[in-house]
Amino acid sequence: MVASGLYLRLFVINTVMTGFFFTVGSIELSMSNSVGEAFNCPAEVCRCGLDPRGRVKVVCDRGDLGDPIPIRAMDPLTEVLIIAAPDDKPNSLTIGPIFQSLAKLEQLKITNSFVPAIGKHSFWGLRSLRTLDLSLNNISALVESNFRGLITLEDLLLDGNIIDSIPSAAFRHLPALKRLSLARNHLSEFVPRLFYGLHRLEELELSDNPLQELEPEVFRDVRLLRTLRCRRCRLTYINPLLLHLLPDIVTLDLGENGFHYLDKNAFGDLPKLRHLYLDGNQVTVLTSGVLTGHNLTTLSLARNRMMTVDPAAFVNVSVTELDLSSNRLQSLDPFVFLPLNQSLRRLKIGANPLQVSHLWSSILSPRVQLNLSELDVADIPIGRDQHFQTDLFSFHHGIKSLNLSGTAFNYLPVEVIRSLPSLRQLDLSFNKLSSLTDLSLSALSALQGLRRIYLHGNPWYCDACVIGPMLKWLDISPASRHIKDGCRGLKTNAGNLTADYINDDGAQPCPVCQDPPSVAGVELPRLDHVNLPTCNYPPMLIDSQGLPSKPATAAGATLTPMGRFVIFLENPLYLALVCGVAVLLVAAVCAALAIVSRHAASYYTNEGKRSKTGQPVDPAVSDESEGLFPLTARVGHRGRILKVEKKATEQRMDAIENESQLLSKNNNGRIKDDTAEQVSPSSARTNGVVAITVTSRGVHCPAYPPVEQPERSLF
Template sequence: MFVESAVRWWVWSILLQFGLGVSAGGCPSRCTCRPEAREAVCSGKYLTSVPEGVSNDARRLDLSRNRIKTVGRRQFSGLLQLQELDLSDNVISMIEVEAFLGLRNLRTLRIKNNRLKILPVGVFSGLSSLRYVDLSQNEILVFLDYTFKEMLNLQRLETGENDLVFISQRAFFGLQNLQELNLDRSNLTSIPTEALSQLQSLVQLRMIRLTISALPNNAFRRLHRLRSLVISNWPTLDSIAANSLIGLNLTSLVISSCNLSSIPYAALRHLVYLRFLDLSYNPITVIQGNLLGDLLRLQELHLAGSSLLQIEPGAFRGLSFFRMLNVTSNQLTTLEESAFHSVGNLQVLRLDGNPLACDCRLLWVVRRRLRLNFDGHQPTCSSPDTVKHREFREFSEKELPKLFTCRPARVLDRRPQEARVEEGTTVLFSCKVDGDPLPVITWISSQKTVISTSGRIRVLQNGTLEVRFAQVQDSGTYQCLAGNAAGNDSLTVGLYVKGLPRNRSVPLFTEEGWVEPSTAQAANSSAQMAKPYPFDAKTLIIATTMGFLSFLSSVAICFVFMFFWSQSKGQIKHTATIDFVPRSSVGGGGGDGGDGGRFTMKLI
């Protein structure tokens, strides 16, 4: 009874499949068809053209990994139910216009890894239901205007690993519902701003391995719905304009593996909705204090594999939602608690791969070692020698106060320093300090301003204050502040500058440096004596010559003009005869007195 039922079921299945095959139009000879799934799989069958005989009700057709070279016009016109078509991994170099016409239900189209160089306008005609297109790994050079204009419902477009050098301004016209675009590994040298501005529904934009060196202002205008932007592996990108990201409402931003030497604070300040920021693998050396506060919703910052030497106090101040910091594989020696808005909110911290100095500055991290998530990578001490190579989890609570210690900053020489000098004198004030970690020295002027390392009044590398060519207005008290994580110390010095009498000289600053006024006046006097006239002989000769040449040119032009004018008047007589009556002699009146005369003139 069981055998009979099994045989009957087998016969029924064969008849059912045969019936479906007949009604649907059959299956190509080299393909494998599954009527119950309504799919035809012709992958890897060495086909050189699109096979005939595919079932009319097929929903999926796989033609990948064959040797198809051309897709002709209306090649799939009978497959009205087709929803997925895969032409990947062939040698297709040409797709004719309206090749996919009739596939009104097609949702997915893959043409990955072929030899396409150009997409004719109209090649995607009739694909109004398409949702996903993969054109990656071809040789496409340019996207022409209106290439995708009929793909009204397209949501995702993959165009990576092509030879793209140009995207026309209206290439993406019609993609009003596109949400994700990938422009990876192309030859673009600038942001296709005008083309991207057509994609006003775009949510994700990814651009990897490009040769663009700068992000200009308004690079992504009109992309108000963009939430995720990925810029990665642009080795020449070293400049981001302050308004390059203006108008965007990003929640995720990646600018990694580029050539940024500092965090682009000005460009980031507009991104008040940003939650995820990744600036890893850039030569950034410092995270400055109080410059990220505008990123109110920031939760994660990744700056791995960079050149970080310091995270300043207040670096994350104002970031009340901050949850994760990843600064693995940098050059940090410490991370102070004062960098954070609230360490109680911090959940994940990646500090591994840094030469950490395990002293009092890192005590707050070690005490939270059981609550903090190090993402499976324990931080390790690099100094001092007593704890070198030890992981944070190895320390017991009892030994922490003894090992993680600091010596407060201390000014070594506290003897009073007071300088009373005449104007023009150079003065040095020393400030030698001690402490662990090494204290930071800051000098405050008598006007309560911080003195920099450049200028006439400056702080030298060893912490000494130098006042060059002291002036009367430099008089006052100066304060040396020494501070580290364990404490602060200070030293006050005095400077009193006496003005010189008027008959004595005070050094002046010129382009050549500091010089005595008498020297400058002597130089000016000698220069004036050497040049009593405003112009030298050479200048006068040149001016005279130029004037004479201008005069001769004007005369020559006049003669030429007169010559051509005279030629236009016809034949010219070269002689003229003039009759005249000479005056009578003195006292003469009329009468018979005198005969007339005549003379001839020759015209030159």
Template structure:
């Protein structure tokens, strides 16, 4: 297990009566071994596991004589092309694992000497096609795993020799479609996994031959619609996953024939509305429902679950929910995920008494009230991480009282800024401030000011009020001054007009024997220019006097 072995595989000194052989290495110190026939001396071997050893090939008749060998695991090596003679003599072998090698092709009849083989796993290799009759003589094969090979398309001919197959997995095989003839050749399939392919269309008769099917995984494809009769023959189906597809609506008839369904995963599709009768055919059997990642209104979720009698697990994470109202959650629910929503509060009245596991992570909770804490503190599993906890006495006091519980101790404060990222369990009540009234911002409508931040807010508010009063006073003063100046101006103008009229009405001072210089004087700030006699005469003559 320490790794670093190099050269030819040597078993010198090992007990010849051993039944299990394991040779492996850590990822950072792989072995570099080549095989040799010395293993043939260990006739009682029942299991051989040689992994992470960079074995390039298996050699001719390498396992000859190991009649008791039932499990052969050669995963995580560098094998490129197994041939039929590599497995000659292993007629009792039941399980063969060749995962994570560099196999690029398998000739027809590669496994023809493994007549009792039940499980064959060739996952995550480099195969792009499979030759017809590659599984020749594997009449007892029950489990075939080909996931992680870019096969694109499978020839139905390769399934003609494995009619007894009950489990077929080909995740990530780049399929765009499956030839329905394949299903007619393996009618006893119980488990079918075609996840993470490129399938976009399903024919209404796609699975008509798979009447024994109990588990079907179609998640991670591009399916946009489910034909109403797609599952018409799958009355024994107990688990169905349609997660991570492009479903935007589901017909009320989609699951009408799934009379045995226990688990249904519709997560991360594009569902925004669901018919209230969608789950009516499965209301007495459905125990686990996953709707996460679909923005279905809470009212429609309530209507969808209203008559469910046996639902135990409900996942409605990442659904954009802002509240959970009463009568939404079924009364027998034991596991609930509300992670990744926009919840800021939760009433204990909405939670069923049977609830034992609750996930409230990645919401907008800043604190939890004592009532809800009393309701959830006894649950066997509780997740509260990744919420913007405000570490003041107004918000986290009920949490702080229960900080000895691991999942509460490790919660991180988001505010005030001097406690950011600090573990809640490391805080003491005496360190915390009270809080002020809530303020609302565009980024988070439920944010609160703490006392420290409140002081800054009060100072800023006071300054704003003072500035406003000063502005109003300045405007009022300017207004009064302008009115006074205008009144004074018009008074002076009236006096000057009267003076001018008096001068021209009484002309004796200008032409009499004695010139009078007693002009009326303005006692104000205005100055009056004094004209000479000649200027006055000239002015008088020019006016015709």
């Protein structure tokens, strides 16, 4: 039976049986169902079958497994053995030289089993073993004899133990080892020649050990190392000689340590460096020359304390993916990323106190000429800047992934969506969106490549008018499929979320209604489309143009004039416009009043000059004289020129001339040479003649006839 099982496994690929073509997967499935009959298997505590590569596999992961491990009940042809346990049901095991009967074993994994030690010669005879995983146990020390006989071993995982010391040459019996993990142990120092014999080692994982320093002498035996990770190792300094001894390093991860400053040309001895992780340190500035000459695929400087980036920091540098998020950058030189315009494809710049104007000038402006496919501007308040919203991404049509999480958008500008025709992933989480308008939904539907959109963390308003069109879009859009699959919580009351609704990191994976209260806390995909709350518009719904928008209304839904006025005033653009017009009107009225007041003051100030004759003017006589003698006086320069136009009849003018001659005879024919001529008519008013005094200052008509004076002598 065993022989027939082996024959089928070798002959299964591309075999035609009873007229049908069977694939490898289908044969593996059929053999898995009958493997209990074909192979020995401790079915009480384990499961047996074939892995995707067709190897005999035994899995014992139910937990609470104690000694002895049922090795004798397993088939000698077993190639993969996995012994694990859930966190609440850990195993309690010891190991020793008990695996010799499994000579075909290629992969051995014993985790979460409280193994206290490896023991001497425990794996002797396992000449086919390629992977040994003893992580998440209680191993406290290693000795040279632990790994004897493992001449073909390539992967050794010892992370998550309590190892605090390792002697020199402890791994010298592992000549083929390529990957070694000692992460999450208690190692505080390394002895010299620790890695003696590991001439083929390519990956070394040392993260989460309190090492504080990496001595160059320790790494002298692993010069072919290509990946070195030492995150959270309390490092504050890297000895340049260490990197000089490791010229083949491709990936260097020194994240979450205590580096304050990066020396010029610090990585100059690593010509093959492609992935550099320095995130989570305390670097305050990225100076020029640190990365000169490097062709990096990944550069992570996130979560540092950088306040500035030298304008020449990326000169003669190539970077494909750059992460500067969560720093203290308040401004960026407009040309700081210009040297990267041919290489940079993915940029994370979010969670910095950047102004939108700096974001535009240094990254999104066409003069920088970046050709980005992924952009993360999370937690930069783009939504508050009305000027840059609409055309912010208009020159980056090739962006496929855009993170706008936490950017203070209270509506989704249609122009932003239309300017990104290649978009495949859009993150709108943790904004202030209460709905998506019809225009926004139409623009999203036009994105043929959109496959994922994140909408959680927004205050969605879920009545029939506001959320109805959006629910229809969620039902049919491929971009929202993951939302429906990821919404696992049940309907809750008034926003009390179930425990399985929250992710481990506290993020809400599913959009939830905030209002009206009757549906608060309900996940959008679980809303009843038919029995949605009746229409009651939220305080503010605006479309992509920044104008008040009324969503598609249900039958009978209306908005009162007062409601429209409130929505109108809540729009900051309209409010500013109304205030501006009011200020202009007030200014115009004030200016008109000032002009009128000034004219009136000028008129009354010059009134004395117009009527002054040496004695007051009698209004009654003036009115009467105006009826008898309508004259138009036009005063010239300083009142010295008086032009009198005759408006009376010839008869009246003759009467005035006769009276004047009579007056001259009474005064002995003497006429004073003065600046004025005095004409005195007779006292009889029946002739219709009125006395007139004509001077250079004007015309005066006295109220009573002049009194006859006696002759005056010259002496």
